[in-house]
Amino acid sequence: xxxxxxxxxxxxxxxxxxxxxxxxxxxxxxxxxxxxxxxxxxxxxxxxxxxxxxxxxxxxxxxxxxxxxxxxxxxxxxxxxxxxxxxxxxxxxxxxxxxxxxxxxxxxxxxxxxxxxxxxxxxxxxxxxxxxxxxxxxxxxxxxxxxxxxxxxxxxxxxxxxxxxxxxxxxxxxxxxxxxxxxxxxxxxxxxxxxxxxxxxxxxxxxxxxxxxxxxxx
Numbered sequence: 001x002x003x004x005x006x007x008x009x010x011x012x013x014x015x016x017x018x019x020x021x022x023x024x025x026x027x028x029x030x031x032x033x034x035x036x037x038x039x040x041x042x043x044x045x046x047x048x049x050x051x052x053x054x055x056x057x058x059x060x061x062x063x064x065x066x067x068x069x070x071x072x073x074x075x076x077x078x079x080x081x082x083x084x085x086x087x088x089x090x091x092x093x094x095x096x097x098x099x100x101x102x103x104x105x106x107x108x109x110x111x112x113x114x115x116x117x118x119x120x121x122x123x124x125x126x127x128x129x130x131x132x133x134x135x136x137x138x139x140x141x142x143x144x145x146x147x148x149x150x151x152x153x154x155x156x157x158x159x160x161x162x163x164x165x166x167x168x169x170x171x172x173x174x175x176x177x178x179x180x181x182x183x184x185x186x187x188x189x190x191x192x193x194x195x196x197x198x199x200x201x202x203x204x205x206x207x208x209x210x211x212x213x214x215x216x217x218x
Contacts, residue, residue, distance in 0.1 A: 069176060069182070070121045070174070070179075071172070071175075072114075072121060072122050072175065073170075073171070073172045074125070074170075075135045075136060075169065076112065076131065077131055077133035077166065077167070078106070078112070078126075078129050078131075078166065078167055079166050080107075080164065081107030081109055081129070082107070083108075087164065088162060088163045089164070089167055089188075090106065090159060090160075091160040091161075091162065091188070091200070092105065092157070092159050093158050093159075093207065094155060094156070094157050095150075095151045095156045095202060095204055095205060095207045096151055096204060097152065097153065097205045098176075098182065099176070099180040099182055101115065102171070102184060102200075104169065106129060109126065111129045112171070114173050115179070115181055136168050136170045136187060137170075137187065138172055140199040140201075141196035142196070145210065145211050147209045148207070149207050149208075150206045151205045158207070158217070159217065160198060160200075160209060161215065162198055162214055163214045164191070166191035167188055167189065167191055167197070168187075168189040168194070169186065169187070170187040170189075171184060171186050173185075182204060183202055183203050185199075185201050185202065186202075196212070197211075197212040197214050197215050198210065
């Protein structure tokens, strides 16, 4: 339709002085310009598609990273504070349907935590009471006394007291995408003989505690 209108308009023009080749040259130039326009349009289309693909891939990578869980593993050797003539550690835990918490105290000092402010997705330990130590097995060992608690539809809190002067704490924790501790395991060993005195297996909404004669509830 477009070509027919162009032909009709050209036929109504007076004969040019250039001769018969005028129209041939005119159509040749028009064809070259048309091909160049189509070529530029294809280039722009390919560039736009490539930009969309790259953007989608980058967004996918970021989303994947945000949804990936984070693992933390740390072993420390801590010295208990003496309070009323007794050296002991207080293990506080909280279990909810999907997340959990762990904090360890000695006397009035807070010495270990899974989510202390300023320590994102990592096990924090007080450097004045604890130091790095060789990793110990993350298992209950020969402990046989097990207690299982649950927090279906709510929240459960518990405190475990271990009487010893120095202890090894091995913690392995999984954090969700928001940085909240979910599942974790805690092995507690007496430092002087490496004997396992407590083991906690946290798997929300349940937690299982294995204890020895030197660790118990108040």
